[in-house]
Amino acid sequence: MLSQTGGLVLFAALLHASWNAMLHGNRDRFLSMTWMSIAIAAVSTLVIVFTPLPAAAAWPYIVASGLVHIVYNMSLVRAYRRSDLAQAYPIARGSSPLLVTLGAALFAHEAIPPLHALGIAMISGGIIALALQGRHVSRAGALAALTTGATIALYTVIDGIGVRLSGGEALAYTAWMFMFYWLMPVLFVAVRGLPALTTPVWEAPMAVGSSFAGGLVSIAAYGIVIWAMQSGAMGTVSALRETSVVFAVLIGRVFLREAVSGKRWLACLVVTAGAICLGL
Template sequence: MSEWLVSLEGTEAGHQLALVLALSAAFLHAVFGALQKGRFDPWLSRASIDVCLVVISLPVALFLVPWPEGGAWWLMAGAVVIHLIYKVLIAMAYTRGAYTVVYPVMRGTGPLFTVIGAYLIFGEVFTIVQWLGVFTLVAGIFGLAAYNFFRLDSGRDTLIPALWFAVCTGLFVAIYTTYDAYAIRALPDPFTFIAWFFLLTSMDFPLLMLWRYRKGDWPDVRGLMGRSVMGAFIAYGSFGAVMLATRLDKVGEAAVLRETSAVFAAFIGWIFLKETVGPRRIGLMALIALGAVIVEMGG
């Protein structure tokens, strides 16, 4: 499968597959974010998901894909550091702010930084029409966050710090997207990077939680394991899909299309978290979708 996938790089078929992968990543990432924002502590939820990721990834990394060689281990080490900071920031944001406010902010700041990073590192250039699409999408995302902010009835005292953490998270979304794209392109087999990435980047939060609850005062986690197993497979689908998309096609386009996750997040917040959705939010979500279409059609 690796050889077939690599053969699609730079082709029209590869472009179409990257489109499907990026949109799939958007939906799955919104689901993944909602799992962390449920009734359980986001730190504990993330640690539980990471435990499942280690269990899933260990046999795959050891027996099913080629092992990294030489400088690839340094690329893995860099990914561990970057994603640890990202996960800490996202947990800090989720513990302080409403999901439908902080999630759009952290995702909205990502595309701009990523497109710039893709230009500097990979030489990708967006057309004027595509830049129009980027700004349309980002305007919709931040409009959605602003609308949700002004309709909040509770939690306003911690929301400003949450928004700062969300902006910093968006910066690290761009950093890890660009870095992971570079790393997955540097390895001959993309699945080597994906398997070892999930194995190595999923060890930190379980260790943090062991230290946090070292005195044995563990909270009630009944019902968490089922969500965590589901979250682990969703993480593979979400992060794995966008990594493959950046290997097959332009990093900037994949990053922008993935940010339609804000639309999916709004629907998830409405249906499952019982957060209100009205005509204004629907209009803003349509603006996000329109921006993604403009980026895709303007290329």
């Protein structure tokens, strides 16, 4: 992977960790995810007005990815309601690069150089080590986390193939895929009603504002990933993206004054070494 592309993907990982930190204090995950989705869909609506249509071959992938993203969003909302899954969720972030690499090999016939394969394995192993330190994860929680990781891998592989068929229109591809995020407020209103969506705008404006801002950061973060997958190997891009877990540890230490054990620092070093392998 070109160093410039790798640098942008690492920046996307930082953005991903940042919006997760912004949303850390919002307890109503369904509401937060919905306002994030509104921000993402609103920006996407504006973008499609000024960009050409992706090539026809990309449209089945746009539709498939958009629907899988909605399934993933709803799964994530349910995940945060279960304490064991909330603990095991980082396993999903660690397992997804390995699953993406396998999916890319099967469906896009990508070959990964040995050094890059080592880097992907180190990043995945380091992230899973971060997730498991000091925590007991139930079998059900681990299975649910791996299922979430499979969902992440599924939409990543779909987007990796789809953007390569878009005729070079990565921005348009991303925007049209994110148009499906308009389904999130529809689902929210169907479940809780319109007042539950609109009342927090004036009763809890900070929470809604952080969610909206998180959506803007999120679309930038994943937009970079989709752009990078036009030319970069999907597994490599996915692994670099998941270094966001390390950025989250650093953000927690510097800004939230969270304690970081020696074992956690060691796991972060393993992830960093894996990222260096991907840059060689």
